Amino acid sequence: MITMASFGVHQIGVIRIEQDACYVEIFQPFVAGLRHIEKFSHIFVIWWISLRDNPQDRTQLLVTPPKLEKPVETGVFSCRSPSRPNPIGLTKVELVKVKNNRLYIDRIDAIDGTPVLDIKPYLPGESVPLDKIKLPEWFEHLKNGS
Numbered sequence: 135m136i137t138m139a140s141f142g143v144h145q146i147g148v149i150r151i152e153q154d155a156c157y158v159e160i161f162q163p164f165v166a167g168l169r170h171i172e173k174f175s176h177i178f179v180i181w182w183i184s185l186r187d188n189p190q191d192r193t194q195l196l197v198t199p200p201k202l203e204k205p206v207e208t209g210v211f212s213c214r215s216p217s218r219p220n221p222i223g224l225t226k227v228e229l230v231k232v233k234n235n236r237l238y239i240d241r242i243d244a245i246d247g248t249p250v251l252d253i254k255p256y257l258p259g260e261s262v263p264l265d266k267i268k269l270p271e272w273f274e275h276l277k278n279g280s
């Protein structure tokens with residue numbers, strides 16, 4: 135028998151999308167954790183896909199990613215679907231500037247008000263050379279940056 139444990143996470147901040155700015159606002163109890171973050175050009179933002187936190191989205195395991203030339207049904211662990219058992223979003227962003235508890239970023243695919251769970255710096259050793267990357271044919275076009 136499989137035991138499925140549950141774990142607790144805390145919201146450490148929130149995504150703010152304004153007309154001419156986009157930033158992660160870190161809540162005061164966690165601000166000390168930002169020390170030296172301004173020394174990094176890119177960060178990972180780990181966020182809660184809040185509007186997909188419902189039984190239907192959390193049990194959907196097969197999806198058809200949008201915008202594919204030829205639609206294909208695939209597993210949620212094989213794509214970036216916002217419907218998944220644990221609605222965790224991961225986005226690499228450019229850190230434009232840091233002002234107090236605000237991390238100004240170039241863009242993010244999360245909506246205004248999205249809860250933030252964690253911030254991690256992007257490290258160069260994590261990138262994979264393009265010629266070493268294997269993808270299913272429906273994602274091949276991403277290699278050209280499209």
Ligand SMILES: C[S@@+](CC[C@H](N)C(=O)[O-])C[C@H]1O[C@@H](n2cnc3c(N)ncnc32)[C@H](O)[C@@H]1O
Pocket residue numbers: 182183184185186214215216222223224225243244245247248249
């Ligand atoms: C396809 S998901 C990918 C998220 C992240 N880049 C990842 O790979 O985990 C991004 C989409 O989630 C949707 N989205 C953004 N914020 C959301 C939220 N708080 N709740 C539900 N859906 C959200 C938007 O439609 C956005 O285009």
